[in-house]
Amino acid sequence: MNIVALFENGTPEAPGAALDAYRGIATNAALLRWYVDPANVGLLCRAIREFSSDHFPAAVEIVLRAEDVSEEQTLVHDESELVPTLRRLHRAAGPQVRLQMTNGRSYVLPPPALDISTNALCGLSCSMCDNRVTSRDPATMSSADVRRLMDEAAAWGIGRVALTGAGEPLRDSNMLDHIEYANALGHMVTITTNGFPVSEKVAEALAERTVSVSVSIHGATEETHEAIVGVPKAGEKAWQAIGRLVRAKRRAMGSKLSVNVSTVIQRQNFREIPALVRRAREEGCDGINTQPINLQHGSFRGDDVLRRDDLARTAQLWPDRAQHAELEAMFDELDVVKREVDSFMHASPERLSLFRRYFRDSSRAALGITCRVGETFLAVDHRGQIKPCYRLPWSHGDARLVHVQRLWNSRAYARTRRLVDACPLTCMNNCFFRSGK
Numbered sequence: 001m002n003i004v005a006l007f008e009n010g011t012p013e014a015p016g017a018a019l020d021a022y023r024g025i026a027t028n029a030a031l032l033r034w035y036v037d038p039a040n041v042g043l044l045c046r047a048i049r050e051f052s053s054d055h056f057p058a059a060v061e062i063v064l065r066a067e068d069v070s071e072e073q074t075l076v077h078d079e080s081e082l083v084p085t086l087r088r089l090h091r092a093a094g095p096q097v098r099l100q101m102t103n104g105r106s107y108v109l110p111p112p113a114l115d116i117s118t119n120a121l122c123g124l125s126c127s128m129c130d131n132r133v134t135s136r137d138p139a140t141m142s143s144a145d146v147r148r149l150m151d152e153a154a155a156w157g158i159g160r161v162a163l164t165g166a167g168e169p170l171r172d173s174n175m176l177d178h179i180e181y182a183n184a185l186g187h188m189v190t191i192t193t194n195g196f197p198v199s200e201k202v203a204e205a206l207a208e209r210t211v212s213v214s215v216s217i218h219g220a221t222e223e224t225h226e227a228i229v230g231v232p233k234a235g236e237k238a239w240q241a242i243g244r245l246v247r248a249k250r251r252a253m254g255s256k257l258s259v260n261v262s263t264v265i266q267r268q269n270f271r272e273i274p275a276l277v278r279r280a281r282e283e284g285c286d287g288i289n290t291q292p293i294n295l296q297h298g299s300f301r302g303d304d305v306l307r308r309d310d311l312a313r314t315a316q317l318w319p320d321r322a323q324h325a326e327l328e329a330m331f332d333e334l335d336v337v338k339r340e341v342d343s344f345m346h347a348s349p350e351r352l353s354l355f356r357r358y359f360r361d362s363s364r365a366a367l368g369i370t371c372r373v374g375e376t377f378l379a380v381d382h383r384g385q386i387k388p389c390y391r392l393p394w395s396h397g398d399a400r401l402v403h404v405q406r407l408w409n410s411r412a413y414a415r416t417r418r419l420v421d422a423c424p425l426t427c428m429n430n431c432f433f434r435s436g437k
Helices: 017-024 039-056 079-093 145-156 175-184 200-207 221-228 233-249 270-282 311-317 321-344 349-360 403-409 411-421
Strands: 003-006 031-035 058-066 066-070 071-078 099-101 113-116 161-162 188-193 211-216 257-265 286-292 297-301 304-309 369-371 432-433
Touching: 003 113, 017 039, 039 079, 058 079, 071 403, 079 099, 079 145, 113 145, 113 403, 145 175, 145 403, 175 188, 175 200, 200 211, 200 233, 221 233, 257 270, 270 286, 270 321, 286 321, 286 349, 304 411, 321 349, 369 411, 403 411
Parallel strands: 003 031, 031 058, 058 099, 113 161, 161 188, 188 211, 211 257, 257 286
Antiparallel strands: 066 071, 297 304, 369 432
């Protein structure tokens, strides 16, 4: 193979020298190996544009200088400076451009968001969730720990933090300050709330911040929602929160608050999903997130991930065979609603089709999908534990002791990605899947 390497020994400092080196590339190169650094990344952008128009070389390998400090720590040089440009190039250039490191492994761009759970408190008793916690965990991270993680994410080139984990985020007395701090770093913030803590004052404060708030509502009627979450007046409180947020947003000139509904499709509510979409729109929301009930978890046996279905909950929460015709009719109606409301419903037509097939056969083989959690998701729970996936029972250590950015491209995390690639779980969480290889 004809391989041409550029800037392996660094970018020359003499005026015009880097451009001259680029112009000297053989046009018949099968592979261009470009050693990227802040001094030549602008020229790389120009080169990628020209390659796409002139169709040469056959492939481009962008190489970042990196060294393995330890098994779980890899230092990628100039990463924070390069990430914004590399992310744009990766989206635009397609599969002919690969990202590599000088240690021989593929380079994986930072996840689009860092999930940080600041507490585990939640007063609901949702039928699909075991996260009801009424007293504060003494091992919860401090506010200083949370902010240090947001600092690290911003320096890494991540533009969004999700301040929602196991608990109700607004039960954290510092949440509004956390959002303000994150915004000052340039982060867009997402949170999901049950609505109970959203007072008029809280709504007004959120309307002054750059934040997407999703209120969990699991039925078009208050009765259905309350039956699922197990708490009286939960439906009333959730829709009341929507009203307060929408009004506060309208009052605040130029508000960057986004108000959404999030729902989980399951046996008790599937008939109401189209009506829920329409009600959310009528109430003035900006959108609705939908995902099917997920009743799979995983455990380890050696290097294998074992699928473990929650059979008791499946019997209660999964639509049964007798409801198949009604479920199909609901998805038919949802397709119509999607055409009516367009992007208001965040799920694409392709994703809705996947949901329909998922309820017929939830196996990964039938759906033809693979998990991409190792590329697009990274979480730190309220105890500081680094979670590659919430559905698998392991952690990569304490984020107060392990540098999260350096972990991401380490040898240890490369092994984690191999486990993820072989994982048999089928997760319908947003953005955790891609078309099968």
